[in-house]
Amino acid sequence: MAPPMELFDDEPTSTREAIMQATYAALAKHGYADLTIQRISDEFNKSKSLLYHHYDSKDALLVDFLGFMLEQMEADVPIQESGNAYDQLMSAFRHAFGELFEEPDFLRAVLELRAQAATDETYRRQFTANEEFIQSKLAEIVRNGIDEGTFRDVDPDRTAEMLLTVIDGAILRQATIDDVDVDVVRQELDAYVRSRLVTDDVEIDA
Amino acid sequence: MAPPMELFDDEPTSTREAIMQATYAALAKHGYADLTIQRISDEFNKSKSLLYHHYDSKDALLVDFLGFMLEQMEADVPIQESGNAYDQLMSAFRHAFGELFEEPDFLRAVLELRAQAATDETYRRQFTANEEFIQSKLAEIVRNGIDEGTFRDVDPDRTAEMLLTVIDGAILRQATIDDVDVDVVRQELDAYVRSRLVTDDVEIDA
Numbered sequence: 001m002a003p004p005m006e007l008f009d010d011e012p013t014s015t016r017e018a019i020m021q022a023t024y025a026a027l028a029k030h031g032y033a034d035l036t037i038q039r040i041s042d043e044f045n046k047s048k049s050l051l052y053h054h055y056d057s058k059d060a061l062l063v064d065f066l067g068f069m070l071e072q073m074e075a076d077v078p079i080q081e082s083g084n085a086y087d088q089l090m091s092a093f094r095h096a097f098g099e100l101f102e103e104p105d106f107l108r109a110v111l112e113l114r115a116q117a118a119t120d121e122t123y124r125r126q127f128t129a130n131e132e133f134i135q136s137k138l139a140e141i142v143r144n145g146i147d148e149g150t151f152r153d154v155d156p157d158r159t160a161e162m163l164l165t166v167i168d169g170a171i172l173r174q175a176t177i178d179d180v181d182v183d184v185v186r187q188e189l190d191a192y193v194r195s196r197l198v199t200d201d202v203e204i205d206a
Numbered sequence: 207m208a209p210p211m212e213l214f215d216d217e218p219t220s221t222r223e224a225i226m227q228a229t230y231a232a233l234a235k236h237g238y239a240d241l242t243i244q245r246i247s248d249e250f251n252k253s254k255s256l257l258y259h260h261y262d263s264k265d266a267l268l269v270d271f272l273g274f275m276l277e278q279m280e281a282d283v284p285i286q287e288s289g290n291a292y293d294q295l296m297s298a299f300r301h302a303f304g305e306l307f308e309e310p311d312f313l314r315a316v317l318e319l320r321a322q323a324a325t326d327e328t329y330r331r332q333f334t335a336n337e338e339f340i341q342s343k344l345a346e347i348v349r350n351g352i353d354e355g356t357f358r359d360v361d362p363d364r365t366a367e368m369l370l371t372v373i374d375g376a377i378l379r380q381a382t383i384d385d386v387d388v389d390v391v392r393q394e395l396d397a398y399v400r401s402r403l404v405t406d407d408v409e410i411d412a
Contacts (some may be wrong), residue, residue, distance in 0.1 A: 031324065031325040032324075032325075033325060034325075108324040108325065109324075111321055111324050112321055112324050112325070114378070114382050115317055115318055115320075115321030115381075115382065117381075117382035118238075118314040118315075118317050118318050118381045118382055119237040119238075119239060119240075119314065119318070123382075124382065124383065124384060125384075127382055127383050128383040128384045128385070131379070131383050158390050158393070158394055159394065161390050161391065161394070162372070162390075162391060162394035162395070162398070164375075164379075165372055165375035165376055165379060165391050165394075166368070166371055166372055166375055167375070168374075168375035168378045168379055169370075169371035169372055169373070169374035169375025169376070169378065170371055170375070171378070172374045172375065172377070172378045173337070173370075173371060173374055175321075175323075175324045176320050176321065176323035176324055176329075176330065176333055177323065177330065177333050177334040177337050178330060178331075178334045179334070184364050184367050184368075185367065185368060185371050187364070188364055188365065188367070188368035188371075189368070191402060192368070192398055192401075192402060195398075195401045195402040196397060196398060196401040196402065
């Protein structure tokens with residue numbers, strides 16, 4: 001299985017990176033509930049004692065993995081300067097839907113980690129910061145779109161929250177129910193942007 | 207804590223109903239990960255052995271609870287015949303957001319149960335059937351709206367999938383991140399319906 005994020009693909013440059021790659025592989029293979037330190041160490045052919053040298057517990061390792069993965073996702077957000085705000089938003093959606101959705105096993109593992117945030121404060125803080133980061137990036141594109149005249153005079157933060165809610169809903173559905181066609185939501189999101197945001201005097205290709 | 211669904215409020219009329227109410231209370235109080243048969247039996251002051259008489263395991267009990275809860279939610283979907291399709295859609299949203307979102311503890315427990323569907327086929331089938339049911343109800347409203355001229359000639363099923371994705375995204379966000387204002391999404395959902403669905407010649411109150 002090809003990892004969705006480039007760092008998981010590269011030769012690891014540190015022990016931590018090697019552990020993160022092994023955790024990623026074990027999570028995608030076994031899921032959150034069946035993840036064990038043994039299964040993580042199986043993925044990089046090193047001893048369990050090495051893992052315990054770096055982390056006190058499976059939970060500590062997973063918290064570090066979560067931080068690593070979210071940092072990675074944030075660093076990966078494309079900065080597209082060309083085109084108008086509509087093009088930039090579409091590029092952001094392609095990125096969001098592309099990354100996660102091409103890796104159903106990993107998407108499920110991310111959702112399982114995120115569900116921990118329902119009761120675990122540490123997870124909750126990390127996912128909250130990650131969502132705020134993505135929302136601020138989306139709001140920036142909407143704000144630029146209003147300034148350049150591509151978008152109507154909507155509230156950028158509220159609009160960004162709506163866009164992110166759709167992406168989150170797609171993640172929840174894709175990870176937990178059968179036969180979801182994620183292209184339907186991507187196309188409906190496009191239709192939403194056109195009807196709600198794009199001003200009448202801007203030409204958008206069909 | 208007031209239960210969100212009426213049946214959880216009534217005097218139980220059978221042992222199963224009493225067990226379902228106790229499970230609901232224990233889930234809302236302890237969350238999915240810390241739920242035990244002991245904690246469920248604590249909620250209705252009966253012995254653990256009574257629970258084991260009815261269910262082989264905690265998992266079997268939770269699967270029955272999930273089916274009971276989803277049936278309950280489906281039976282609870284309001285059938286509003288008055289007003290146009292826009293009014294009916296708003297009534298459905300009020301119901302969806304009202305039920306779950308007024309009970310944060312229970313919303314979190316539902317999300318934890320749903321996350322099990324990432325890896326558990328039984329949960330996955332039940333949540334899939336539930337989502338299909340809700341989507342079909344939303345599509346029916348959209349279809350009626352097109353027929354009566356309230357809505358544009360959109361694809362009812364795809365539109366319903368988008369609406370449900372927004373609701374699911376709101377559930378995921380509310381259950382797992384801090385400081386979500388669910389009214390923002392409800393209002394943006396209203397704005398989406400107005401700009402994407404409602405025809406120009408229909409008058410909608412501001």
